[in-house]
């Protein structure tokens with residue numbers, strides 16, 4: 443038998459909470475490599491919130507197919523190449539999926555420059571769905587300025603933990619993170635330099651926002667939506683900016699999304715609420731990567747990684763992401 447690919451595939455679309463029963467584990471022999479393609483041994487997969495949305499029937503992102511591997515971004519090493527731009531031994535980044543080996547058109551893959559950062563960092567601090575997302579959300583959409591008060595939701599996760607730190611690096615003086623549990627509050631204030639944290643699972647978010655931002659909020663970087671967005675909207679300043687990065691509280695209930703009840707505050711406060719998709723900034727990725735790499739090198743930007751192991755654990759680790767069982771960037775070493 444030749445080289446075997448071990449993978450997790452979708453057997454049914456989850457209704458509500460994602461369950462391990464929605465997936466199964468399969469092994470298959472890897473065939474001949476088609477012209478223009480590369481065979482990649484997958485190293486680490488980023489376990490990202492967008493993966494959950496690909497499991498829904500009408501996913502905005504390219505959806506997972508029944509019987510197919512689950513879309514996931516990853517880093518790996520080229521084992522064999524029939525593509526001109528890549529050779530065996532190259533480290534690459536791309537949509538590798540929930541499997542140990544991936545056969546991809548070479549043009550879909552990006553060759554990594556390991557002199558800038560090791561492979562995992564290209565998923566985290568320099569990652570498309572993490573560092574770049576936080577960078578453009580805070581700098582271009584939120585337009586954070588010196589002296590401002592910035593609130594970040596899902597603040598102890600991958601995007602949120604970087605968004606709060608980038609806000610601080612841009613001169614925000616009051617950076618408040620919202621996350622679940624006392625451990626995450628300590629992580630935000632003691633390890634990441636947030637000014638303060640709100641434990642939304644055990645504290646009254648509205649009362650804590652009143653105490654921590656008595657003069658109101660300039661920028662809200664929202665990853666969560668739902669009632670947290672409503673609590674913040676009630677406390678925005680004039681000319682504030684609400685950045686809709688995501689709404690993870692809604693991803694397991696897409697048939698009846700809970701929109702913001704307090705949106706009239708936008709008119710009262712002459713505020714803006716703006717969503718964005720990171721790939722619309724593709725012409726500026728190089729600029730963001732250079733800045734993020736410099737902050738990481740100087741120790742000004744901290745990306746905590748949590749690494750789980752084994753491709754067969756992909757469903758359990760996706761559940762972990764949705765229920766917040768991690769700090770920082772959640773990775774799966776397949």
Ligand SMILES: NC(=O)c1ccc[n+]([C@@H]2O[C@H](COP(=O)([O-])OP(=O)(O)OC[C@H]3O[C@@H](n4cnc5c(N)ncnc54)[C@H](OP(=O)(O)O)[C@@H]3O)[C@@H](O)[C@H]2O)c1
Nearest residue numbers: 490491596599600601621622665687688689691719720766
């Ligand atoms: N706009 C873009 O281009 C773009 C690109 C990438 C990602 N995103 C968005 O960025 C956000 C973060 O994604 P990520 O991959 O970095 O994941 P992550 O933040 O590392 O993990 C998700 C976190 O969400 C929190 N959470 C889950 N359910 C929640 C609920 N009902 N209420 C409050 N918090 C909840 C959990 O933390 P707790 O323990 O604190 O609950 C969990 O850690 C997502 O909304 C994603 O869609 C947007």
